[in-house]
Amino acid sequence: MTPAPPHGSPAAAGEEPATNTPADGPADAASGNPEHGSAGGRAGSPGGAPQRHLAHTWQEAWQLAFDCAAPIPAAPVALREALGRTLAADVEALVDLPHYASSAMDGWAVNGSGPWILAEPGQRLAPHQASPIVTGGLIPPGAKAVLRSESGTIASDEDGLPVLQLAGSAKPGEPRNGEHIRKAAEEAVAGEVLIKGGTLLNPAHLALAALGGHDALPVLGKAVVRLVFTGSEVVTAGIPQPGEVRDTFGPQLAGVVEMLGGICAGETKIGDSYTEWLAALEDTDPAPGIPAAAVGKLPARSTAEQLPADVVITTGGTGRSGTDHLRRSVAELGGRLLVDGIAMRPGHPAVLAELPDGRFIIGLPGNPLAAMMALSTLGAPLLAALAHRPLPPVTEVPCGAMIEPDPGRTRLMPFRLLYGMASPAQHTGPGMMRGLAAADGVLVVPPHGVQLGELVPAFALPWGAALPDLAAAKDKPAPKRAARKPGGTSGPVDWSELLG
Structure with missing residues (x-):
């Protein structure tokens, strides 16, 4: 998996690049290369002076996440x-x-016309012999047809021996040759x-x-994805106490990964220490706790858990505080940063990295809406590329509001479609989910802002319907109405005119 060449500088994309100041700490030796998400270089050692670097524009990050990966083989x-x-x-x-001739009915396999002498099941039938058979049963050698159970009856011959005869409900000529037999290779x-x-x-x-x-x-291959949830303050049930936060990733992230074309095959919960981060990222055992001799003998639902991860998605730890260890862990493992920050909000501290073993790391911010916007920006194109899918579509929709400029940053805004226009949703702070839960898609608002009615790029949500091509519909001429017939004074009323 080889990263793609750079897609141009932020200035070339028409955006004023945002700047970030990396914290001191070990850094990827390749991070000074613009290909790897940094335009200005970074400190090469804990004691090195931090340098400013340029974040990728949203368009660059979106395209690079798609171009950096090769499809997983079939x-x-x-x-x-x-x-x-x-x-x-x-x-x-x-x-x-089918691979053998079988009966399509419960009844008797017969040879010739009746009455029939009953033979032992499974033996070759001579003319005027029959043997009981059930639906799907193997047609015995010599059988020419199947007589339905409702069309036959067991009687006794003159010697008192049982014989099969046609019942009164049998149709004339029943059974015809080949009737009620499912032929082999049919x-x-x-x-x-x-x-x-x-x-x-x-x-x-x-x-x-x-x-x-x-x-x-x-x-066709799909990416096996493992999730790493971080934060000692996160609780997974009940109402959190002050200083605690409820887990918003556990209930949703695996499902979103599946919607984006990945296979979620395991979750790990860690705290905020560097040693925990490093252990979580360097763990490549396909199935912790499963003996090697058991691999291949597990039920089908466990197969994905036996495979090494192609992508690791982490939550939190992408900032610059003392508890944010993603970049340091990637550097320690010999990896490189492909995207180190995106000039967007929410979700600007998102990270995309690649480890020497070929695994990709997607670092999502800890706030839930910011994380979902980062996952849409980096995870959606990356998982699509690995799964042999095209780059997810970005269409244009007319904006239902005026949005002020925010120089240097692309803004991702959940929106509702109202009267054919995309109106930004409320409750869309980085830590909020209410606006996204009711949204039809996400606007990609350029740094220079948007005027009312102006076309703006947008993408659909993983769980939502594809966005309608509102731009094309707006430009399409209205259909011509058919000429109305003159009203008459007699005859039936033409109600179709009321539907014009």
């Missing part, structure tokens, strides 16, 4: 885990479907393509693959 997964995945190659039938022959590569797999596809003899299917 691999087979168990059928139960293939739902919703994209098939990487054609799937052929390994056997005929649905497909071995080697026939059952599902085309590139198909988005639904439950019926999985059932068809199972019928075709498959236990696993080759699917």
Whole structure:
């Protein structure tokens, strides 16, 4: 996974870059390279003088997060885990479907016309012999048809032996040759393509693959994501005391990762110490606590937990205080910063890094709305690239309010669609979630602000519907009304005119 070249300076993107002053501490040796998220260099040792650096613009960070990753190669997964995945190659039938001739009805397999002498189940039927059979049962050798249970009756012949006869409810000519027999290879022959590569797999596809003899299917890769939640003041249940905060990431972040195209395969909760941070980021064991001999023998739902992470997402620790250890931990592990701050708000201290083992680190701020905006900016394009998906679309919508300039910063504003215009939502402080919960999408407001009715870039939320192309609809000419017919004095009323 090789990072892409720089996408131009912040000034080239039309924004006045925001500046940050890094705290003292070990830094990535590559962080002085503009490719790696810093335009001015950083201190190379704990004792080095900190230097100012330029944050990426929102557009640069968005594009770089997509360009820095190569798609994860296709691999087979168990059928139960293939739902919703994209098939990487054609799937052929390994056997005929069905692979044997079977009965479509409960009744009797028969040879010739009746009455029929009853034979032992499973033996070859001679002419005028029959044997009981159930739906799906194997058609015995010599059988020519199946007589339905409601069309036959057991009687006794002149010697008192049981025989099968047609019942009074039997249809004329029943059973015809081949009737109620499901022939082998009726649905497909071995080697026939059952599902085309590139198909988005639904439950019926999985059932068809199972019928075709498959236990696993080759699917396009997705990123395995592990979550690291930080903060000793965070509580996961109940009402927090003063000085404590309720966990907002645990209930939602794994689900959002899945919506963005990742596979969430584990969560870790740590405190605020550097040793805890370092241990959480350097831990590459695919399944802590699971013996090596057990790998491969676990149930299907545990497969993802056996895989090493492709992406680690952390919450908090991206600021510059004494308890923020993300950058120091990345440097200690030999990693490099691809994005070290974004000229946006909320979410400007977001971090994107890459470790020598190929894992990506996404550092989200600790405030919930700021974190979601950072995840949308860095996580959405990165996970899309790893999952063989295109860059998420950014469309334009007419703004329903005038937004003042904020030089040097792009602002991400949740909005509601009202009367065809995007109106910024209320309750959108960095630590608030009420505005985002009711939003239809997010405006990407440029530093120079927006005038009422002006088109502004916007993107959809992972859990929301795609944004309508309101800009195109605004420019589209109104459809012409059909000419109304002159009213008459007699005959039926043409009510369609009322619907014009």
